[in-house]
Amino acid sequence: MYLNYFGLNDNPFSIAPNPDYLYMSPRHKEALAHLTFGLRESGGFVMLTGEVGTGKTTVSRKLLQQLPDNTQVAMILNPTLSAIELLATVCDELGISYDPDKASLKYFTDQILSRLARNHQSGMNTVLLIDEAQHLMPEVLEQLRLLTNLETNREKLLKVVLIGQPELQQLLKRNELRQLAQRITARYHLLPLTAPEVSAYMAHRLDVAQGDISIFSPAAVRTVHRITAGIPRVINLLCDRALTLSFTKQHAVVKKSVLLAAGEQILGEDVIAQRLRGQQTVWMTVVLIVSLVLGFLAGRWYV
Incomplete structure (x- = not known):
């Protein structure tokens, strides 16, 4: 609705995990590097965790773009499955035909292991990526570990990428999953963006959409973080939402007041008030500490 008004050729703030819009902050670069390194190692698992909305899925899409052409990828986006359902889904993703009447853990496992062996013989790598992996049941994770048992003298024939929220870290600390935890060759926890990174993030996404961060006032940009x-x-x-409200009001620039109004619509008035109060408390604490230090130094100089 506001694209033409602000001279944009695409929605710069879509929540779809489009890797073209991925802002490679230092921590996102580290996350991608850890996943890439882990897939090159001989182990069976790599793991990326982070709070909701930190960009884990987008990083994983970027990872898939960078995989060699000789890689077959199976993706599971809804892992709330039983062990047998997960194996059937892996078969579907890898294009393995099977007889539903013979469905059993052993049957599906044999089918998958056979495909892994054939892929290896033909020079193909096989990667299984599981999003929202914190929802996996322990017995399902153990079944995944058993799938990675097939290996050559140099490497596992199946590499598994686990993407999930911090609860996944706690899940893997369970005693019955210690063997799987020991097979994770690379792990990274993705943190939120810092204030300077938020500004750079906004500028990057607007630039991809042929726009400019100047459509947000400096005060509005500072308030975003x-x-x-x-x-x-x-x-x-x-x-x-702020761009939509600014378009509705026919403002040429997104003002701080409009951004706050957008925040109240998205998060609620109580959340916005709490976060603004929290920021004020931080500044008051800083001012108090600085005042005490200056007073102490002044007192020593006077003495």
Whole structure:
């Protein structure tokens, strides 16, 4: 609705995990590097965790773009499955035909292991990517570990990428999953963006959409981090709503007041008030500490 008004050729703040819009902050670069390194190692699992909306799925899409052409990928986006359902889904993703009447853990496992062996013989790598992996049941994770048992003298024939929220870290600390935890060759926890990174993130996404960050006032840009705590998905929702409100009001620039109004619509008035109060408390604490230090130094100089 506001694209033509602000001279944009695409929605810069869509929440779809489009890797073209991925802002490679230092921590996102580290996350991608850890996943890439882990897939090159001989182990069976790599893991990326982070809070909701920090950009885990988008990083995983970028990872898939960078995989060699001789890679077959199976993706599971809804892992709330039983062990047998997960194996059937892996078969579907890898294009393995099977007889539903013979469905059993052993039958599906044999079918998958046979495909892994054939892929290896033909020079193909096989990667299984599981999003929202914190929902996996322990017995399903154990079944995944058993799938990675097939290996050559140098490497596992199946590499598994686990993408999930921090609860996944806690899940893997369970005693019955210690063997799987020991097979994770690379792990990374993705943190929210810092205040400077939020500004660079907004500028990057607007630039991809042929726009410019100047359509947000400096005060509005500073406020984005205070409201969103640096969570990319919340930034997208907030900025998209702020642009819509600015278009409705026929403002040439997104003002701080409009951004706050957008925040109240997205997060609620109580959340916005709480986060603004929290920021004020931080500044008051800083001022108090600085005042005490200056007073102490002044007292020593006087003495």
